Amino acid sequence: MNRQTTAQRWYFRERPAEKVNGDTFEWREEPVGDLADGQFLLRTLYLSLDATNRVWLSDWDIYMEPVQIGEPMRGFVFGEVIASRHPDYPVGCHASGLHTWSSLIVSDGTGFAPFPALDGIDLAEAFATMSVAGPTAHVGLHHIGGLRSGETVVVSGAAGAVGVLVGQIAKIAGARVIGIAGSDEKCALLRREMGFDATINYRTENVADRLGELCPKGIDLCFENVGGDILDASLTHMKDFGRLVVCGLISTYNAAGKVPGPFMFRNLIMRRLTVRGFVILDHMDLFPAVLADLATWLRDGRLKMPVHMVHGLENAPEALNLLYTSGNTGKLLVKLD
């Protein structure tokens, strides 16, 4: 196999009823043809695994076209241009974008952007922060959530890629931050290295009781990545006129059948809450300003992104399930060999 002419790819074969499994995807090796004018050839270095990948495999009516059975699996990728007939993507340039789980990608640039070098920042950490998670955390907190200095923020999935950034960006904005995560190790990391004011281990502590203790005056802003019981615990302790930003409901994405919404839904009235769902792809107009902030904070050390690295594209399907079992800390990336 010639690494410059044969692409390894995962195709979507069978809709999973619950978790992604051995039948969900099909591995193929396919020749890459010659480039047409205006195209470039990208060698994928990192594949981003994101909770919403599972949503794209559902038969739900979702926020974009789902991946169709028989198509290559979709994902956010980062790579190096190794051949080019495109003026904006010269050989040697790095690029990131929304494409497919593929070792080699031929593109005319649709869905891609050149990826700027960030001096002193590891490429994987830069990609992990700048591509999706960073804009999601920044836009969710500020544009959707209207965060103000001095507020109390609770973030679930706090040790996930978005969660760790939500906490750090909220701290930069002058908020008090409480993170909910799935192990004592994650909680310690969030407090000691990411600046979180307090953490709750949802596997060993009663989240609702602990939120009551930690937020005696209530929660101003809940940044929700998880849903289920954890969202209910936050709903129980929202301050009057508080806001909830619903970024993800990862606890529900593998569920077969109907999933009940939060049992404390009535608190939307009782606490007069505003709840807003959002998808970062709707906010590309904010990216220039947001990416400038993120780059500044990465460079000056105020923003850190732990990377959970899985090696080998062949391991991507199994690795995806880590997201739904608290198996990763920070950004889950696949490094292609």
Add this chain to the structure above:
Amino acid sequence: MNRQTTAQRWYFRERPAEKVNGDTFEWREEPVGDLADGQFLLRTLYLSLDATNRVWLSDWDIYMEPVQIGEPMRGFVFGEVIASRHPDYPVGCHASGLHTWSSLIVSDGTGFAPFPALDGIDLAEAFATMSVAGPTAHVGLHHIGGLRSGETVVVSGAAGAVGVLVGQIAKIAGARVIGIAGSDEKCALLRREMGFDATINYRTENVADRLGELCPKGIDLCFENVGGDILDASLTHMKDFGRLVVCGLISTYNAAGKVPGPFMFRNLIMRRLTVRGFVILDHMDLFPAVLADLATWLRDGRLKMPVHMVHGLENAPEALNLLYTSGNTGKLLVKLD
């Protein structure tokens, strides 16, 4: 019994597990003492029954002090001042306010306001519209919901006091209105006399399917009074970036134990929705402008309020349950004999 010196009152005796029942309240007849300086004596003419009355009897953490066991039951009342040592409430003046289920009320004016005469408008209809339901509908649609001309509005509990006004006020604002109600008679009334563009009888039709037919481009604004399956049906058919105003969840107020939230909660993300709960008592600052609009529309015939009249304060507890069984059409009032 002297009607001017003996008050008939309902006291809260026992918290109901589900519906209000014969043990919930206790009837008492009590002497009314002399007026102190700055007080007036109100003879209650109408008692307003509202879905939120049931919420005040729960042990939930709600938006205001619940009614405590042993206290008189709380309610919105309308009456005539029959004795007065208060300069703003002369004998013969009408007043409305938040007080108790009582035939005679001694007050220093706290929670009350004089009720202006609306030429040509029946007093019961004016009270039914202006006291709570009208401000709730107006503020919910415009201030909370940001209604714009040309939008498609769906309102549940459409034949209830708030619902009939939501539909009519949305029509005045240039919206298309679909109402969900519990009988063919109610639906016919909403279409023929209240100007609704379409209706759905939730007892005989599949609400989700019908909303899909009636709103092929989706719902811009859902004004929710009911919750449960009906809210789920609307969530399923929201337009991208649509808004839901959560005014009531009447289907859940009598439930014992935990009530699941909407199963289509994920559509907050998929459709990027904004959901806002509100309570009209937070928006008293908007009342002057809102009441002026309502009075104008009542006078010029653009706003009508059907009144479902129950006779006799002694029948108030049983009448309250009509609200939870689709038993009333329009505003449910108790007329005191």
